[in-house]
Amino acid sequence: MLIRSLCSVLLLVLLLAGGGAPVEAMRIDGVEATVSSDVTIPPLVKKRMEESVQVIGEQLLLGRRTETTDPEKISGTIHDVFDKVLVGYSVESVDTKLSSDAQVAVRLIPWDDVVRSVQVETTVEGMPTAVEALVREDAGGIDEVFREGLVGLPVAATDWTNGVLKKSLTAYLEKNLPEFRADFDVETDEVAHVRVTLYPRLPIVRTTDLSMRSDTVPNFALLAHRDIMQREVDSLVGVPVAFVQRHRGTFERQFADALDALQDFRAFGMRTTVTLNPAERMTVMSRSDSERFRLRLTGWLDIGRSEGEHHRREEDLLFRLHGGWMLTPKDELFYQAYLYPQDMDWRTELGYGRSLGQGVRAEVRYDFESHGLDGALFYRFAPQWTLRYEYLDYSREHEAAIRYDLHDFLGLEYVQGQEGGWLRLIGNF
Numbered sequence: 001m002l003i004r005s006l007c008s009v010l011l012l013v014l015l016l017a018g019g020g021a022p023v024e025a026m027r028i029d030g031v032e033a034t035v036s037s038d039v040t041i042p043p044l045v046k047k048r049m050e051e052s053v054q055v056i057g058e059q060l061l062l063g064r065r066t067e068t069t070d071p072e073k074i075s076g077t078i079h080d081v082f083d084k085v086l087v088g089y090s091v092e093s094v095d096t097k098l099s100s101d102a103q104v105a106v107r108l109i110p111w112d113d114v115v116r117s118v119q120v121e122t123t124v125e126g127m128p129t130a131v132e133a134l135v136r137e138d139a140g141g142i143d144e145v146f147r148e149g150l151v152g153l154p155v156a157a158t159d160w161t162n163g164v165l166k167k168s169l170t171a172y173l174e175k176n177l178p179e180f181r182a183d184f185d186v187e188t189d190e191v192a193h194v195r196v197t198l199y200p201r202l203p204i205v206r207t208t209d210l211s212m213r214s215d216t217v218p219n220f221a222l223l224a225h226r227d228i229m230q231r232e233v234d235s236l237v238g239v240p241v242a243f244v245q246r247h248r249g250t251f252e253r254q255f256a257d258a259l260d261a262l263q264d265f266r267a268f269g270m271r272t273t274v275t276l277n278p279a280e281r282m283t284v285m286s287r288s289d290s291e292r293f294r295l296r297l298t299g300w301l302d303i304g305r306s307e308g309e310h311h312r313r314e315e316d317l318l319f320r321l322h323g324g325w326m327l328t329p330k331d332e333l334f335y336q337a338y339l340y341p342q343d344m345d346w347r348t349e350l351g352y353g354r355s356l357g358q359g360v361r362a363e364v365r366y367d368f369e370s371h372g373l374d375g376a377l378f379y380r381f382a383p384q385w386t387l388r389y390e391y392l393d394y395s396r397e398h399e400a401a402i403r404y405d406l407h408d409f410l411g412l413e414y415v416q417g418q419e420g421g422w423l424r425l426i427g428n429f
Contacts, residue, residue: 026066030101031057037089037108040152048164049106056081057096057104071096078104088157113155113190118147120194127200128235130254134247135198138177145172146194150186158188169196179240200240208233209283213408216289217268218297218429225259232258233284244278252276259288268293294324294332297429302415305422310395314342330355336365347394349374370394388413 033053035046056078061069075094083091092107120143124132149165150158169182180198187193210233212222232255236244244251256272259265265272269292275285302316319341324334331354338347351365351374359380367374372393379387386403403413403426411426 026098026100028061028064028066028069028098028100028102031061031104032101033057033104033106035106035108037110039110039114041108042149042151042153042161044149044164044168045153045157045161048161049108052085053078053082053104053106057102061098061102066098069098071098075104078106082106086157088154111154111156115150115153115155115158115188115192116190118143118150118192118194120146120196122196122198124198125200126238130235131239131243134250135177135180135243139173139180139198141176142169142172142182142196145169146184146186146192150192150194155188155190158186158192162186179243179246200238200243203241203280205236205239205241205244205278205282206280207282208237209281210286211284212286212288214288216294216296217270218295219409220429221295222286222288225262225265228258228262229255229284229286233282236282241278241280241282244276244282248276248278255284255286259286290326291329292326294322294326294334296322298322299427299429300413301425303423303425305415306419308419310397311419314345315340317342324353367394 031054033050035041035049035053041049057074060074060077075096078096079091079094082094086108088111089108090111092109094107095103095105097103097105122136122139122142124135127135145168146165149161149168153161165184165186169184173180173182177198179201181201182196182198184194184196208230210226210230212226212229213219214222236251252274255274259272260270264270265288268290270288270290272286272288274287277283297319299317299319301318305311305316307313317340319339321337321339322334323336324332326332332352334351334353336349336351338349339345340347348368349365350368351363353361353363355361361378363374363376363378365374365376366372370393374391374393376388376390381387384405386405388399388401388403390399390401391397392399397417397419399415399417401413401415401424403411405411409428411428413424413426415422415424
């Protein structure tokens, strides 16, 4: 009974000394590495160092059992291997703690001279001034990439970090300026000088196709300013297509403002809208319209119209000059002059027009020749299709027509009058 009691006490003591259970051996499944120093290590460099130590540790530890592994021997091996690849630092100590996730802590001693500040000079290759300003705006944080990679780094270690800097710079550009690539050169000293050069990526804009239109002034009046808009548009030649697409709104406003700032555009209250279609062959549509005036020159040619009591063959060809003043955004007071060039005859009208909404416009006009009133109703039911009904007092005729606009300069209309139907070609000048 005494021996049994002594054995029970001894077993209890052993269990208490062992924490209540025997130590169980483990297999190492992971390695976590940390690198530290008494001075600040640049974050990008610190991350790269920890990745390197982790790779070394995984090669030495993964799959091994803790009871058969000597942590001091592992620490010595890591010390020797890592110290050989370092430049600008020396390994002070390595501490390895074994478990299923082993911990490897490395302490470093930097060499004497370290980088204390960074000056970055950025050059943008081949871009016009306005585009370069946008590129620099997108790349505004590029200085921080190099500060994170260099400040606090021993001067002798800067060559070792080129790969880290290149990787970080590429990641920054992919996020903020993906249409450009970069090269850089570093001159190391306590103040590091970095020269960065940004180059455009393909595809780039190679040619431009500019169109200028207006619904409120003669299109030929815009030709006097075409060279201004053409210079603006051509400034995008050589610029990456994707960059133009990303900043499309900015370029459209910039080009529109270039026209609207002109003295005659301001005098007529012109407002320009520009539409870009970015591509290697880029098309640009510029539409300039006045908010206060309407000035249009239109010509038409009747084909297949019969002569009659109220129509002469000489009247098949006609030009009309329309000059209007917008009383409100919907109400217009206008004057129209008609010229029949074949016999140089004139006819004039004074009129009032109002937009009724939903594409409908009504007009009433006083004819100075017949001293009567003409009336008209227009309905644009689709972007290129318009219905028209008109009563002409000077000829005592009713006309109904449907019109299709082939493009901004030419339309085709079928007209039905009291004396039959005919085709009318309509040109907008």
